[in-house]
Amino acid sequence: MSKGILIEAKLILNKRFPPHTPEVKFGRYLIRPVPSSSPTETEAIFSFTNTYESSAGGSHPEGEVDIVCRFLSVVFDTRVKKAGIRINEIDIPTIETPEKNRYPQFFGVFDPTQINDYFTRVLSLDEDLARQFIRATHAYSFALEFIPSDPTFAFFLLVVAIECMSSQKKIIPFSELDLDSKKCERFCRFITSFLPDEYKGDDERNKELFNDLLKTIYYSHRSGFAHGGKEVSSAALLLADKAGSSYFKHTIEGKEVRTPGLVWFARMVRGAILGYIGSLPQAPPTADEELFSRLAYEKAGLMVKVKKDLKKGQVVTFEDVEYR
Numbered sequence: 153m154s155k156g157i158l159i160e161a162k163l164i165l166n167k168r169f170p171p172h173t174p175e176v177k178f179g180r181y182l183i184r185p186v187p188s189s190s191p192t193e194t195e196a197i198f199s200f201t202n203t204y205e206s207s208a209g210g211s212h213p214e215g216e217v218d219i220v221c222r223f224l225s226v227v228f229d230t231r232v233k234k235a236g237i238r239i240n241e242i243d244i245p246t247i248e249t250p251e252k253n254r255y256p257q258f259f260g261v262f263d264p265t266q267i268n269d270y271f272t273r274v275l276s277l278d279e280d281l282a283r284q285f286i287r288a289t290h291a292y293s294f295a296l297e298f299i300p301s302d303p304t305f306a307f308f309l310l311v312v313a314i315e316c317m318s319s320q321k322k323i324i325p326f327s328e329l330d331l332d333s334k335k336c337e338r339f340c341r342f343i344t345s346f347l348p349d350e351y352k353g354d355d356e357r358n359k360e361l362f363n364d365l366l367k368t369i370y371y372s373h374r375s376g377f378a379h380g381g382k383e384v385s386s387a388a389l390l391l392a393d394k395a396g397s398s399y400f401k402h403t404i405e406g407k408e409v410r411t412p413g414l415v416w417f418a419r420m421v422r423g424a425i426l427g428y429i430g431s432l433p434q435a436p437p438t439a440d441e442e443l444f445s446r447l448a449y450e451k452a453g454l455m456v457k458v459k460k461d462l463k464k465g466q467v468v469t470f471e472d473v474e475y476r
Contacts, residue, residue, distance in 0.1 A: 292422065344366075
């Protein structure tokens with residue numbers, strides 16, 4: 153790439169610039185406010201001159217803008233999002249394949265035919281396992297919010313969804329796999345044990361390859377992010393997803409690696425969770441359908457110590473309870 157290319161981006165912040173601050177400069181970066189009609193958002197122009205060129209002969213200024221946005225978010229303690237980019241005074245339109253085309257499994261028409269069967273089986277769970285199942289569904293549904301915007305975090309949440317279930321001794325006895333030292337093995341065991349046949353292709357039936365991909369996700373994606381903030385290669389993920397493959401083969405620091413696809417892994421997680429539920433017996437006709445109600449109240453109900461006698465139905469304020 154040529155030297156000295158002007159990069160500009162429009163940013164939207166949820167905080168305002170201090171009065172009489174025409175610009176903020178840090179290093180080679182500059183941000184300056186522009187008039188905004190929103191009472192809650194501030195618009196600004198972020199600019200710098202791109203001079204970097206990698207040994208392979210390229211740069212990624214748009215990615216650099218993303219990094220600076222995250223840096224500003226921490227320093228200014230506010231949301232910062234990119235709303236447009238210009239290179240050498242030429243607007244670069246955002247041309248992205250619609251998500252419904254890139255991730256068709258998350259769009260279209262849902263199938264309601266099995267929901268009652270799954271629900272009656274969930275009602276057969278005791279409260280401890282039901283609680284873990286709800287946590288797993290929370291992690292899975294939250295992960296979908298980050299596809300494709302933050303694949304690293306989506307991977308992390310999908311692993312958590314499985315760990316909510318694989319950590320339970322009623323599902324995998326501790327006598328078979330210790331919880332503290334065999335977390336990855338328990339993670340792999342849950343998926344390989346409960347993934348239904350209709351979710352399996354050649355890669356999933358290849359036990360060595362399947363376990364290798366799952367361990368890569370657990371150690372490189374989950375642990376790498378949780379313990380070191382390591383990010384997944386977004387390029388490899390997008391190419392794996394686009395190719396409809398379970399992984400994409402590429403080279404990192406001279407070593408050949410296989411990066412599992414995010415779409416593929418989301419399908420494995422969903423399949424394993426539903427496979428486990430499908431393995432349960434159906435609840436009897438007299439099953440307690442208030443199971444979800446009780447578990448919902450657990451998160452809302454709070455036991456506190458009051459300073460004085462209160463009447464039923466009385467509105468309670470901080471002055472009425474000992475909160476410190």
